[in-house]
Amino acid sequence: MSKRYRQWVKQYQNQAWTLARYILKDAQEAEDATQDAFVKLWNNQDKVDPERVRPWLMKVTRNGCLDRLRRRRDNVEFDESYMAGEVSGPMQGLASNELGAWLQRAIQGLKEPYRSLVVLRDVHQHSYEDVAGMLELSLSQVKVYLHRARKELREQLAEVRP
Amino acid sequence: MNRNDEKREQQINALLDGELGEADTDELKSAAGDDRELARKIVEAYQLQQLMDDIGVEPAPASLTKRLNAIPRQHKPAAKFSLLQPRWVMALAAVPLAIIAVSLMQPDTPSASEVARARQDLAVAFAYLDKAGQFTSREINSTVGNTMSDAVAGSVIRNMKSQYKNSKEKEA
Numbered sequence: 001m002s003k004r005y006r007q008w009v010k011q012y013q014n015q016a017w018t019l020a021r022y023i024l025k026d027a028q029e030a031e032d033a034t035q036d037a038f039v040k041l042w043n044n045q046d047k048v049d050p051e052r053v054r055p056w057l058m059k060v061t062r063n064g065c066l067d068r069l070r071r072r073r074d075n076v077e078f079d080e081s082y083m084a085g086e087v088s089g090p091m092q093g094l095a096s097n098e099l100g101a102w103l104q105r106a107i108q109g110l111k112e113p114y115r116s117l118v119v120l121r122d123v124h125q126h127s128y129e130d131v132a133g134m135l136e137l138s139l140s141q142v143k144v145y146l147h148r149a150r151k152e153l154r155e156q157l158a159e160v161r162p
Numbered sequence: 163m164n165r166n167d168e169k170r171e172q173q174i175n176a177l178l179d180g181e182l183g184e185a186d187t188d189e190l191k192s193a194a195g196d197d198r199e200l201a202r203k204i205v206e207a208y209q210l211q212q213l214m215d216d217i218g219v220e221p222a223p224a225s226l227t228k229r230l231n232a233i234p235r236q237h238k239p240a241a242k243f244s245l246l247q248p249r250w251v252m253a254l255a256a257v258p259l260a261i262i263a264v265s266l267m268q269p270d271t272p273s274a275s276e277v278a279r280a281r282q283d284l285a286v287a288f289a290y291l292d293k294a295g296q297f298t299s300r301e302i303n304s305t306v307g308n309t310m311s312d313a314v315a316g317s318v319i320r321n322m323k324s325q326y327k328n329s330k331e332k333e334a
Contacts, residue, residue, distance in 0.1 A: 042234060
């Protein structure tokens with residue numbers, strides 16, 4: 001039992017941690033949120049379909065992060081009608097090695113659920129079906145929202161590209 | 163954004179996801195040859211995708227790995243059945259009470275031994291209540307005095323005793 005759990009930690013801790021960090025924008029809180037998700041996994045290990053552990057864990061991690069954001073009473077985070085997508089300050093002429101760091105901040109600047117969509121689909125490369133299940137969205141919603149998120153990032157990228 | 167732009171955006175997304183058919187891909191490439199703006203969008207989309215791939219998944223810090231590996235020691239999985247769990251203790255305690263209640267509520271004439279048993283159970287229960295009442299009286303008495311003590315503990319027991327007496331009269 002514990003061996004199976006340790007295998008899950010090895011396989012999924014990085015993904016859960018990365019998702020939490022993008023959503024919470026705070027390393028310490030992301031650690032706490034990831035730990036909470038794994039405690040739930042440990043307590044529910046007999047109920048979780050072994051074939052679906054990864055999407056289950058990502059969903060629980062994301063929901064835990066969103067609960068934490070709500071507790072911060074950061075209401076702006078939850079205006080899901082559209083994305084703000086502003087990354088602080090223009091960064092003209094970034095070198096290519098700086099673009100990665102810029103993109104991370106740009107993704108963090110997206111609103112939910114766009115941010116989670118980009119992380120789960122484009123960074124973690126989950127299937128559309130898995131992402132739809134994790135975010136409790138329809139497949140068509142996932143495609144439309146992701147389309148908007150990518151377009152937003154692309155437009156920001158065009159502004160900072162050297 | 164007009165409908166054609168929207169269609170092109172969807173095609174670019176599908177292209178990145180590897181979901182654009184061969185014919186549509188050829189059509190998009192051909193259109194991009196004549197439309198610099200469209201070509202720029204496709205290039206930017208690829209660049210973005212490349213950057214996303216480069217970001218990848220971040221390794222979790224060692225402190226987190228340590229915390230996650232400690233979870234099995236700190237959180238025992240919930241036991242499926244345990245006689246020590248409060249709900250089971252409560253359920254077990256409720257069984258004799260339920261038997262007494264059912265035996266008192268039986269509309270059929272109970273046998274002599276059942277009546278004797280029920281009365282014995284009730285006598286035990288009242289003896290307990292008397293003791294509890296005396297204890298409660300002492301507690302209240304020491305706090306607020308005799309009058310209040312009788313008013314609280316005495317009235318509860320008197321009320322229950324009168325109900326018991328009534329039920330015996332009805333039986334007779």
